[in-house]
Amino acid sequence: MARDTVVARIGKAHGLRGEVTVRLHTDHPEERFRPGAVFTWDGADAPAAPAGLDQLTVASARVHNGIWLLSFEGCADRSAAEALRGGRLRFAVEEDNTDGWYEAELVGLQVKDVSGEVIGEVMGLDMGAAQDRLDVRLTDGRRGLVPFVEALVPVVDVPAGHVVIDAPEGLFDLGLGR
Known part of the structure; x- marks a missing residue:
């Protein structure tokens, strides 16, 4: 069974020919971003996005100084590229993926400490x-960022609806809160 997931978020325009930077949400960008690949366009966070746009087709993909740059069919200049800023590229993925977790699977999960107490x-x-x-x-309403590494997040149980965080003392008191 497939579900729709975010594979990239579009950043700023790059150059004058319609390229954009992307923030990757996939471990396999060279496979995902081939010319001709079609993505569902989610422009909810792109205030300047053109109305009626629902898909984007990759025209070119390359890495420049460690940053992925994409261009899309019909997006030929900097103004068109800048209008995409903030949007998301979505792609149907199979549910049986075992390579990791997607953001959509994690959002809303309870956060428990190692004793089982719900902390967020x-x-x-x-x-x-x-x-x-x-x-x-x-x-208590504070927010913090927890490195998503096995030593600090030893359990991710999506079916049970929770993650376990083994946070060192003071992790949420280090000015990481928002």
């Missing part, structure tokens, strides 16, 4: 250059 809820996944971080809203 997952609000999102912050994709970092070195590692991803879980965006957690604690029960």
